[in-house]
Amino acid sequence: MNQLSQWRPDMNDPLPLYQQIEAYIIAKIKSGEWTQGMKLPSQRVLAKQFGVNRSTIVAAMDRLVSAGMLEGNSGGGTRVAGDGEVDDLTLHDSEGIQPSSSPRKHWNDYVEEGMHYPNLPLVQTINRMEFAPHMIRLGTGELSPSLLPEQSMRHLFSEIASSLDTVPLSYEEPLGSLQLRRELCLELGRRGINASPSNVLVVSGALQAFQLISAGLLERQSTILLEKPSYLYSIHAFQSAGVRLAGVPMDAEGLQASALARLKQLRQAVLLYTNPTYHNPTGIVMSEARRTRLMQVCDQIGLPILEDGAYEELWLDHRPPAALKARDTSGQVLYVGTLSKIVSPGLRIGWIVGSERVIERLADIKMQTDYGSSSVSQLMAYHWLHSGYHQRHMEQLREQLRIRRDTMLELLQQDWHDIATWQKPTGGFYIWVTLTGGCSLNKLFDRALSAGILLNVGTLYDRGASRQLRLSYAYAPIEEMKFAMGKLAELIRMQG
């Protein structure tokens, strides 16, 4: 494999390094130059030869392992598994390197070790750029600061200050504050979901729920099914726990339930993650019929469902069909919710609803992860839901989001009609736009960035979505939105 040492990824290519490496290896395998069973050098050696961080190699290899092209083996390093058609690999996360004799170490040497993936380079850029001043964030999955209930929260602070309740400053119970869980059960009831406080675990946002589920309920190397595209592809909550993702195609009614039995069998999948209502990033709402069908299929084939209800309450035109969890009579559905998209992401309050056994196991892991969520956040969340602020806020919020959505649709109609297609969303934050011309998303991202516009490109949510953008009408001020939509149309036309 000495020919390896000739090639290096191009630092100036907008394609991320790990994708260049991935493409390089795919080419070697597909061309037959690298044959099945052939052993690759260790990650460390590869990193050195390619002149990149080890984490970059890990990112590339992992995608190739998921694709069935490489195969890890703790004894003998990584091998070529096949050309990606075969799926039943045995993968191990070790790379078979024996520790050398007691090297001198400094903390900085550890930055590339650790089994947790770094964020995707593009996501790191976005995370950083979100805090750059004067950046217009046209894809951000967050409420604009002007839509956050600052004033009401301030009132809450003074109500708490003058109330006679004790301010909880101790560690909370493993499941979270009881008064909050009671209040959440009422809120869930309004969504058609029956739960008692012992079925609810308070978590620090939905993201932590995924973290706990992957650490607490899944074995390394198991595979979960999910919509393609999906929010989960843009983060590493599951992948860092060694869990693999396998996409289920979607249509206008949501994920294709008919594909599940085959995919489950083929990928030995252990669960289905779905975001059925105002799906991130497509905005699609799973239809009533599809929900019924999905519940049937999953029950028949014994595939547990992880339902993400993050955007559920953000309906703009009419209420969406009831959650899957509202239809669940046998404990087939684990439901995750959050205050992040409807009240405040900063509070970091989310919840998991499931059977007592599952909730207890997750609570145990949660105690070992951070000893529970902030008691002050839990207190604020309780008062927020309890005192009626929430209902009033939701009405105002829907009103504002409706205006924003309609504005963005008008702008699309006006400036983009000949360069893109899209569907009108009925709730949530997003418009999933497909560009009709052949335009490089990476170039567009960079040019938009130079023009002060931060984009969420489709490839974050599906490697194949190379002509899509996730636009969000929730974040940028309307004036900025107008400017940015025009500017962006220009940039796209330039590349055309």
Add this chain to the structure above:
Amino acid sequence: MNQLSQWRPDMNDPLPLYQQIEAYIIAKIKSGEWTQGMKLPSQRVLAKQFGVNRSTIVAAMDRLVSAGMLEGNSGGGTRVAGDGEVDDLTLHDSEGIQPSSSPRKHWNDYVEEGMHYPNLPLVQTINRMEFAPHMIRLGTGELSPSLLPEQSMRHLFSEIASSLDTVPLSYEEPLGSLQLRRELCLELGRRGINASPSNVLVVSGALQAFQLISAGLLERQSTILLEKPSYLYSIHAFQSAGVRLAGVPMDAEGLQASALARLKQLRQAVLLYTNPTYHNPTGIVMSEARRTRLMQVCDQIGLPILEDGAYEELWLDHRPPAALKARDTSGQVLYVGTLSKIVSPGLRIGWIVGSERVIERLADIKMQTDYGSSSVSQLMAYHWLHSGYHQRHMEQLREQLRIRRDTMLELLQQDWHDIATWQKPTGGFYIWVTLTGGCSLNKLFDRALSAGILLNVGTLYDRGASRQLRLSYAYAPIEEMKFAMGKLAELIRMQG
């Protein structure tokens, strides 16, 4: 290995099941009945044969692997490695079970899967019992509710309500709120530690710091050195990430720095965790001379230090020697602090101080774990430190803790002088008591529990500490402390 099927752990034995299984396997190996290289049945099969949960088997095996008696191999299951004298094993976390063909699954089936360990059964009991009414908690590592600054926090709420600052409701920056990090740098400065905001990561308590460090900086199967006994043995922050622990003996001046070079070499250790000031559970303060020596040794052998300063500010008689981090000129020390032991555990605010590269890597993992700590907690923590509440509170707190410590010392002198030995702590929460008679800690724990007293037994912190108790003077009301100390002396005498 069919003889296995004869034996089962005794459900009525107070010794936890996993410890019984561990003892059983040790006996088999030590006696030579099971020889090196011999292959054990899979975890699933063992669980069935012993009539226990798979997590119990995992807990037992892992301790045996750490002890060098078993060896995991992803291809061929678990094997007998030796009699515990040899240390350089290659361990893998898989157990070589191939997925069977597409089984029907329900969420409840996953409760025993997942790579994260359950809490130790004893810790689970303690976690649960801490919320039982009328329980006297004589070992709890927390401030009594009466020592928490309820009144001042209430004032803070109204100050925030009437201030003109915006209430932060959005996601925070990856490193945490800048105003809080600035304030923490001032606080660190008072502790002799020089840091700028880019060296500080805000975390949800020190526990989360360990979680992030093990996921972000350490490879699976690496080993860390730590004091023996140690708080880290009672939790699974590192072990669940596949990291092994190797104890360093302590004396009255702290951990024995002279043992480090050999231990590092022998165990291929990657870092040293230490809690040098008011050590949990022994209360020991590492001496000035030992700190100097430790820094020298670690610098020489290239062993990075993870310093836990959780109790540092809780000096009762005189200020302790400066933190290791205050002596660090080369970035050898990563420092962890928390508000939990001095202000409020419920706030879930801690911090990590290190080089920018390390802090950035950890921040990236933090963003992927929970998108940052609660913005409301960060706001409260900032105001708390900034407004001078903290200094006033610390003075009162030390005053109260002094009274409590002296009371507990008097009670020991009065009721325990003939059944135990101990040292007077000069700060922190704990008195580490050694029972002089031959008394079973498990029985004592159960009997105390029946008498309404919750104990933290020594074995939680060191498997070998079978005659020690960690008493805490920080939690129980003084009247309860008096009753419980008398009652406990009685129970010990009964058994002795």
